[in-house]
Amino acid sequence: xxxxMSEAQRALLMDAIAGAMKGVPxxxxxxxxxxxTKADPAYGGGVARRLGLASDAARAAG
Numbered sequence: 449x450x451x452x453m454s455e456a457q458r459a460l461l462m463d464a465i466a467g468a469m470k471g472v473p474x475x476x477x478x479x480x481x482x483x484x485t486k487a488d489p490a491y492g493g494g495v496a497r498r499l500g501l502a503s504d505a506a507r508a509a510g
Contacts, residue, residue: 462495
């Protein structure tokens with residue numbers, strides 16, 4: 449589904465997910481980013497960047 453969305457829709461989704469995860473412990477954020485990355489590396493990387501988890505974003509892009 450992520451790959452069928454427009455760029456604007458993807459950005460809105462990643463913004464919403466990252467916003468909802470702001471208060472979640474970092475270990476859980478990283479676990480979820482791993483799941484998102486398995487679905488699509490751009491999805492995992494986008495959420496990771498929005499959460500300020502640069503190492504996860506780089507791993508997702510790599």
